[in-house]
Amino acid sequence: xxxGKRNSMLTSTQMILLYVIIVFCIIVxxxxxxxxxxxxxxxxxxxxxxxxxxxxxxxxxxxxxGIDVSFPAIGCVAMYVPMYLIDKGMGSQSAWFCFxxxxxxxxxxxxxxxxxxxxxxxPPLIATLATSSIxxxxxxxxxxxxxxxxxxxxxxxxxxxxLITYVDPNTGFSYVLNILVLVPIIASIIxxxxxxxxxxxxxxxxxxxxxHAARVAGLNVRxxxxxxxxxxxxxxxxxxxxxxxxxxxxxxxxxxxxxMIIIAACVIGGVRITGGHGTxxxxxxxxxLITLVQNSLNMLGIPTSWQRFVVGIIILLGTILxxxxxxxxxxAEKA
Amino acid sequence: MKNxxxxxxxxLTVAMAASAVAAVPAMxxxxxxxxxxxxxxxxxxxxxxxxxMEEGVNAYNEETGADVFYGGSSxxxxxxxxLESLLAEDxxxxxxxxxxxxAIAPILEKAKDQGITVITHEAASMDASVRDYxxxxxxxxxxxxxxxxxxxxxxxGTGKYIQFVGALTSVSHNxxxxxxxxxxxxxxxxxxxxxxYETGDDxxxxxxxxxxxxxxxxxxxxxxxxxxxxxxxxxxxxxELGLSGxxxxxxxxxxxxxxxxxxxxxxxxxxxxxxxEAGKAMIDLAVASLNGTVEDTMALTADGYETIENVDGxxxxxxxxxxxxxxxxxxxxxx
Numbered sequence: 001x002x003x004g005k006r007n008s009m010l011t012s013t014q015m016i017l018l019y020v021i022i023v024f025c026i027i028v029x030x031x032x033x034x035x036x037x038x039x040x041x042x043x044x045x046x047x048x049x050x051x052x053x054x055x056x057x058x059x060x061x062x063x064x065x066g067i068d069v070s071f072p073a074i075g076c077v078a079m080y081v082p083m084y085l086i087d088k089g090m091g092s093q094s095a096w097f098c099f100x101x102x103x104x105x106x107x108x109x110x111x112x113x114x115x116x117x118x119x120x121x122x123p124p125l126i127a128t129l130a131t132s133s134i135x136x137x138x139x140x141x142x143x144x145x146x147x148x149x150x151x152x153x154x155x156x157x158x159x160x161x162x163l164i165t166y167v168d169p170n171t172g173f174s175y176v177l178n179i180l181v182l183v184p185i186i187a188s189i190i191x192x193x194x195x196x197x198x199x200x201x202x203x204x205x206x207x208x209x210x211x212h213a214a215r216v217a218g219l220n221v222r223x224x225x226x227x228x229x230x231x232x233x234x235x236x237x238x239x240x241x242x243x244x245x246x247x248x249x250x251x252x253x254x255x256x257x258x259x260m261i262i263i264a265a266c267v268i269g270g271v272r273i274t275g276g277h278g279t280x281x282x283x284x285x286x287x288x289l290i291t292l293v294q295n296s297l298n299m300l301g302i303p304t305s306w307q308r309f310v311v312g313i314i315i316l317l318g319t320i321l322x323x324x325x326x327x328x329x330x331x332a333e334k335a
Numbered sequence: 336m337k338n339x340x341x342x343x344x345x346x347l348t349v350a351m352a353a354s355a356v357a358a359v360p361a362m363x364x365x366x367x368x369x370x371x372x373x374x375x376x377x378x379x380x381x382x383x384x385x386x387x388m389e390e391g392v393n394a395y396n397e398e399t400g401a402d403v404f405y406g407g408s409s410x411x412x413x414x415x416x417x418l419e420s421l422l423a424e425d426x427x428x429x430x431x432x433x434x435x436x437x438a439i440a441p442i443l444e445k446a447k448d449q450g451i452t453v454i455t456h457e458a459a460s461m462d463a464s465v466r467d468y469x470x471x472x473x474x475x476x477x478x479x480x481x482x483x484x485x486x487x488x489x490x491x492g493t494g495k496y497i498q499f500v501g502a503l504t505s506v507s508h509n510x511x512x513x514x515x516x517x518x519x520x521x522x523x524x525x526x527x528x529x530x531x532y533e534t535g536d537d538x539x540x541x542x543x544x545x546x547x548x549x550x551x552x553x554x555x556x557x558x559x560x561x562x563x564x565x566x567x568x569x570x571x572x573x574x575e576l577g578l579s580g581x582x583x584x585x586x587x588x589x590x591x592x593x594x595x596x597x598x599x600x601x602x603x604x605x606x607x608x609x610x611x612e613a614g615k616a617m618i619d620l621a622v623a624s625l626n627g628t629v630e631d632t633m634a635l636t637a638d639g640y641e642t643i644e645n646v647d648g649x650x651x652x653x654x655x656x657x658x659x660x661x662x663x664x665x666x667x668x669x670x
Contacts, residue, residue, distance in 0.1 A: 034551045043550065047543050140410060144381040147592050149567065171553040174577040247539055248571060254537075295543055299551045304533045305503055 013270035013325045017285040020318070024292060032299040038166050040296075042175040048291040049246065052184035052284060053239035054262045055269075056191050057232035059283045062266055063195070064228040065208035065275030066117060066124035071262075072255035073132040074109040074233060075240035077139045078102040082241070083148040083250040095154030102241040103234050109135055110233020111226075118225035140252055148250040155245045180242050187235065192280040204228060209276025265290045268318035272326060289318060368401035368622050371427040375403060375614055376418060378434040379411040383591050384610050385432075387670035391611025395618055403618055411435065418442045427625055428452035430617035433461065440465045454621045456613050459651045460506070467624050470616050470635075470643060472608035472656040475507055479514030481606065481657060482585050483523070486515075486557040489583035489603055493525040494556030497548055499569065499586070501536040501562030508561035511587075515559060529555065534565050541568030549576060560586025566605060570596040590660065590668050597662055604661040608639070609668065612656055616640040620652065 009015065029035045054071055061068040082101040085091035091101070109131060116127035151159060164177040195201035203224045206214040215221050244250045263273075269286025271278030293314050297307045375392050377385035385407070392405040408417040411434035419442050421429065429451055433439050436458055443453050443465040453466040461469065486496060498515070500508035512531055519526050529552060534540040541560065545568065549555055558573070560566035566586040570593060573582045579601040588605035596602040615637035623629045631645040639656025646653055660668050 032551050034553075037550070039550050043543070043546050140381065144409075146383060147564075149592055150595055172577075173549065173553065174575070176575055247542065247568075249538060249567065254539075295547050298530075298532065298544060298547050304531060307533070 014282050028296045039175045042177045050243050051287045055265045055283050055287045057235050058262050059266050059271050061228050061232050062271050063208045063278045064204045068128045069259045070128035070132040071236045072258045073135040074236050075255045077135050078105040078237035079240040079244040079250045080252050084143050086152050093153040099241045102237040106237020107234040110230040114226040114229035118222045145252045158245050188280050264315045270322045365626050373403045373428045375405045375430045377407045378432050380407045381409045383670045388610035388614040391614035395615045415439045426451050428621035430454040432456045433458045436461045452624050454617045469651045470620050471653050474653045475510035476514040479511030480518045482559050483515040483518040485585045487523040490556045492523040495527045495529045496557035497529045498531045498559045499534050499565040503533050536562045538564040538568035541565045542572045545569045545572035557583040563588045567593045570601045574601050604659050606659050608656045612637045
């Protein structure tokens, strides 16, 4: 019994992903010794901030049995509108204003999504596709499509606040890691606690696994769906403002097209697309693998023309590994 | 009724032609834009680029006493239907910057059937049968070579450089980079092109790739961007690494996108063409076409289009309207 448990720990989705990540790092490092450096850790952490946050949103929705393809559009509106208001003299330069408006916008669209899905019973893919189109189309029509590339005072202050500054002794380059990296870290801890230790979290798994059974068991299915989409929307708004702060820009189409890579990260991380299964640690590892691959193909010397192909292959391999893992665990459950 | 209209049309045309013929020797003066009914239709009206073009058209009207109409759809996707609605009026000429050349080709054809002169811009690859003439700001090869001239000078002609393109399939971006690289091999043999990288018009991508490439190749001394956001991301990365002034950055962009980095010196200069002058050039060419005075090498009044040339004899005229924007003249190109 004890031996069996240790075995399953060593072959869990998370551990398999970790092996893949380690092997990948060794290959890159052999090819490009400069890879083994504190700089890589900082660069990857910095590059993974948005993806990690978005993946947490997506994970919660998928676990609850849904899917959300509207977060890039919602994020774009959430980052754009505060900058637009400030530009037109209708907002304040403070970070509270920027983040507050962004979160409220995200929350609003999340509420809209949940009404479509939980009340009107529209399939989540179609509902969020509609929301995406409404959000991005409406925003462009109402607010135009300017590029905002200067930060308001409050955000500039955050941009200037770094948690780590590492100066590479060989090159003298300084690598900085912004304080906002704490957001995905804290959010991961909160979400993990929520999913594992609270009735709310257990309820999300239950409605994602078997909606009707959950209803029969007396769970408030509609309420749980509302929570999933509203939480996801509000957190998307927050993440969008993090994007604006770190990239020093807000564009109405900045995030469009990001949904597929985020959903892929979740699935690689062992989140079952049919709902009811998934963990924070797996999702984070999925994000880490994809971010690593995206940010080291140049180091590996893979020509740009091949890079999208290689990313596709790695997503495929990652998904095969985890789906094979799922099959195995289903068998084990039956046995 | 229809026949009557047609007959009237013929009579009118003959009368107009007769009066034109009669007028020319009598006044010995060419007709100007004020004598024609001309429309300028941008890809879309919602962005700063085409607001700048509108300013150009307004300035043209003020200078010449003409009444050229400027108008378009707020979004590029609606350009075709906008153009179609314009055809209800009796225009002498329509100047268009096509958004989706396939979508508007049949409408331009219809315009030509109605006897309207069609002038295009940023559409050198469009089928010559759907327009009368096209005017381009510059030849891509000369434009690209200029970047390398600048980089060669800034770096003293030695060191590694990288090139960014929006997409590996973007014709103009690759022509710029090809020309730059060819010039480098000939004129700056001590320099070395490390590679050409795709950004997907996404500043986040050029930011991450710049950091990755500089980490593994600390001896990169120059960066050339193609899409307007390429050098924005590159400049942010270079600035954060503490390399402002040590890595030379040039490329295509706009003041509204990377003006801040030009001001603080991280970007030495960016190149662009002025949409205001492009608008004027289209009107000039339309008038010349209506007057029947188009020649393979001719002069327009718009800045940068003093000499335009029908290089390949296919009705595509090239000017020399590139503008290099540095900290000194940034204020003049505020778009």
